[in-house]
Amino acid sequence: MTTATTSALWTATVDDAPVAVATEADLVAIAGAAGTAWILEAATGKPVGTVTLAGGLLALEFSPGAAHLAFVGPTGYGLWRRSDGRILLSETGAWSNAVRWAAPDRFAVASGRRALVLDTDGAQQWGTDLAPSTVTDLAWLREGRRLASSAYGGVRCHERHTDKPVTEYKYLGSHLALALNPNGRWICTGNQDASIHIWRTRDGNDLTMQGYPEKIARLAFDDTGRWLASDGAPDLTVWDFSGKGPAGTSPRSLRAHETITALAWRPGGDAILASAGTEGAVAFWRADSGRPGTRVNPASVSELPEPVTALAWAGPRTLVIADYEGRVAAWPLPDGLIG
Template sequence: MPTVAPIDIDDHCLTAVFLDDVPVFALASGEVVRLDHGTHRHTLHDGLLCSAVGWDGKSLVTGGEDGKVMRLGADGSETTLRAPARKWVSAIAAGPQGAVAFAEGRAATVLLADGTERTFEEARTIEGLAFAPKGLRLAMARYNGVSLTFVHGSAPAMDFEWKGAHNQVLFSPDNRFLVTAMQENALHGWKLDGKPGGEQRHMRMTGYPAKVKSLSWSNKGKWLASSGAPSAIVWPFSGKDGPMGKAPLELGQRADTMVTCVACHPVEDLVAIGFGDGMVLAVRIADSKEALLRRPGKGPITSLAWNRPGRLLAFGSQAGDCGVVDIAG
């Protein structure tokens, strides 16, 4: 039977993560709480807007309303990557070799581990950032599509166009697909393994009753789980055309409340699903078998994250009633 260790932080939790095996909760106020043999509080920003876990799983990079970009280590070390500035940092991504990208307005800046900086300008505001799983390649989501650019070299960016506002972007783990969450109630995707110069292959994933705010790939990229409906909508990506022509799975269906957050298990084909009333379920993809991990709480679940072995699940809520579930009890 799963056991829950609650922690009441009393502030809107934007991100719950594990750094190594330390649960960390990043709050909208700009404070970050670490549970490492006691409760440790770090004031990183005057208003937090975005965060991303480093590729090694040992640090959290954050951006805020104060224009700062910070790195918090699992051991509590704080590093200022960019000093306060006038513009808000609205999107952030961590990449290979210690690279960090952050967006402010129409510009995205990449900071490399050796101190090199590169800035990329777009015609419209950049809403989302992601690094490709291989090579230093950055995706920038914006109005009417995504731009894909290599950090090194001077090759022009590749444009993946689709009308509308794209506010999140992510690569599939096998680098075959690029997917965005849109301002309208839909996801959009492109195949990346087409012939150079060939026609772009699109994937439309529509029918959501609400905006999709949470996306998570299964451990091998076979499935993409999403929020935005009364169940977790899980699209199949194992075929060469991804989800085209296939219906998604609907897991953890509830009639009276929406799914607000999803997190795929790092080892098993299993999804943790958070709801608008604070409930958290774990659902197996193969047979839709459900296990209750947490009863309803004070506010909607805003973040879910597994530790690397997949035994512990951290959760954060809009009301600040957060915690860690041990699924083995």
């Protein structure tokens, strides 16, 4: 890996095609498709360490405070400890593409058709029964006391030592992405059938947002829980969940990409969204400007030489971006976007 100084805050190069970026506290991690993750200092881009999972990587996430990094891939999962560099690997042979921390000492991974909850020594605390298909995404509810998992047929919720689901939110189809708003009022999935399905958690009432030309593989609420962003078309759409929710409304939309490859809300709840695409553009825009159903122009668009494959905010003023050739850059928030 090499580092260099450009107009960005810092740049680095990793020897693989990045598939995910994770940030927490003072660290950044870049997951490579072939199975190596590079851990860097968030302020400088200087290397801290590497971890490797045979068979490739699909996702990774730091624990709160960045004392640990959990990573998953087609052959299993692993755990890196910052204090001494210890690496624990569990190459189960079960496909895993989701990892979520519930607390600094507890995290969940998708493992084939099950979800497993582990401690920071890699010991299994509990696990779910078999879902109808491979688990595609995970999310924690009730301050880490309840785990939601998506698979074919809907979302299943489990609590500690309950292998059978305590609640199920059903919708026939393949669910690819899972998003819960912070107060737990709404559960949403992005689906293979080019729809977003939404349940109100208190009573299970549901609705479907249809009409997308492509499958929904990326879905995220902002910190306030008001705005839900999704891919599924050249237009990036944002639904407003204020009041009684999005039923009967139209989304705000932005066309800045040929195909959306990544999206991430700026921390802090000010409705600023960053998105990236296959053409090498990174767009920053405010979701709370304009009117529902109208197209919103991006506040700033920058071009990179290669398709952007992943991005993540490292605090409220820095966006870390990785492209297909392994170039990684930390960019400052564009002037004039706030206020």
